[in-house]
Amino acid sequence: MEGIKKMEPTAGIQGLPAQNREEKDHFAPSAFSTNRKKTMMWVFIISDALLFGTFLAVYTFERFISPTWPDRWKIFDPGYLAVMTVVLLSSSTFMATAVEGLKQGKMKRFGFFYTITILCGIGFLGMQAHEWAHFIGLGARLNTNPWGVPLFSGLFFMITGFHGFHVLTGVLILSFIGILKAVGKVSDDTIELAGMYWSFVDLVWVFILAVIYLL
Amino acid sequence: MENLPIKSEEPIVSPKTFFLVWVILMVLTVFEITAGYKGIAGKDYLILILMLGQAYLVSFYFMHLRFEKLPLILSVVLGVLLTIGLLCALIIWDGTHIIQLSR
Numbered sequence A: 001m002e003g004i005k006k007m008e009p010t011a012g013i014q015g016l017p018a019q020n021r022e023e024k025d026h027f028a029p030s031a032f033s034t035n036r037k038k039t040m041m042w043v044f045i046i047s048d049a050l051l052f053g054t055f056l057a058v059y060t061f062e063r064f065i066s067p068t069w070p071d072r073w074k075i076f077d078p079g080y081l082a083v084m085t086v087v088l089l090s091s092s093t094f095m096a097t098a099v100e101g102l103k104q105g106k107m108k109r110f111g112f113f114y115t116i117t118i119l120c121g122i123g124f125l126g127m128q129a130h131e132w133a134h135f136i137g138l139g140a141r142l143n144t145n146p147w148g149v150p151l152f153s154g155l156f157f158m159i160t161g162f163h164g165f166h167v168l169t170g171v172l173i174l175s176f177i178g179i180l181k182a183v184g185k186v187s188d189d190t191i192e193l194a195g196m197y198w199s200f201v202d203l204v205w206v207f208i209l210a211v212i213y214l215l
Numbered sequence B: 001m002e003n004l005p006i007k008s009e010e011p012i013v014s015p016k017t018f019f020l021v022w023v024i025l026m027v028l029t030v031f032e033i034t035a036g037y038k039g040i041a042g043k044d045y046l047i048l049i050l051m052l053g054q055a056y057l058v059s060f061y062f063m064h065l066r067f068e069k070l071p072l073i074l075s076v077v078l079g080v081l082l083t084i085g086l087l088c089a090l091i092i093w094d095g096t097h098i099i100q101l102s103r
Helices: A002-007 A036-065 A078-103 A107-137 A150-182 A188-214 B015-038 B043-062 B070-102
Strands: none
Touching: A036 A150, A036 A188, A036 B070, A078 A107, A078 A188, A078 B015, A078 B043, A107 A150, A107 A188, A150 A188, A188 B015, A188 B043, B015 B043
């Protein structure tokens, strides 16, 4: 960044020819009119979406070819599930609010909602750990379970495990970036990108909730 | 570090909008889980529609997709949908083939 600036102090970030400067389109930082970091974050999110898309497609396929499938409501509690969903969806809302507060320069609002976001993430992880303990306590293992369809518990552990790991990573990223932000070492853009990742984790849960638990 | 000199022109979204989106999300969640638990007729379609509604709200408001330029929106939405569609087709093709082999 600094190097480019020294080269052309008044130009845009791409070192465009001077005659193009007044034209707004040539100023666009990337083909999508977002800055490049954000475009690449979208590329990452699409690739990550494909991972979960494949998982859920495999789950659905196995379910269709399997003669029976366990009744989820004999295993999981709908109220507990609702609380988990509410916690994660709320944390995503808090994160979006925090990022907006940051963009408007309202640091108090940002700090408040950012902290709640992390706490909600930790809360969700705790609830998921509890659910896993409950599920394992009923006899579910990666390769066997008492409901007769071994792949059910295997895929459940795989998919919710991957999602839980994404939540854990999100909590770590948010905490780390939050500390760096507090000492002024990261830009607002980075926080926004972390917010996009966090919302993506929430988006994945929406699909997991419907496909694994409800359908 | 500092911000990029040129940022995309994003409109400011008020907390009210996010609160409204949150309320809608909560309502959809309650409907979805209730429908799944009660097992009402046609619940699968209802759940899928509610799921897509939630996904729309999260991606278009919380991930700011609604406030991006059309090329980015199309790239993300169509890119994800088409590639996942392709993956599903390949999984079904490969899976049925393996099942036939094992019989």
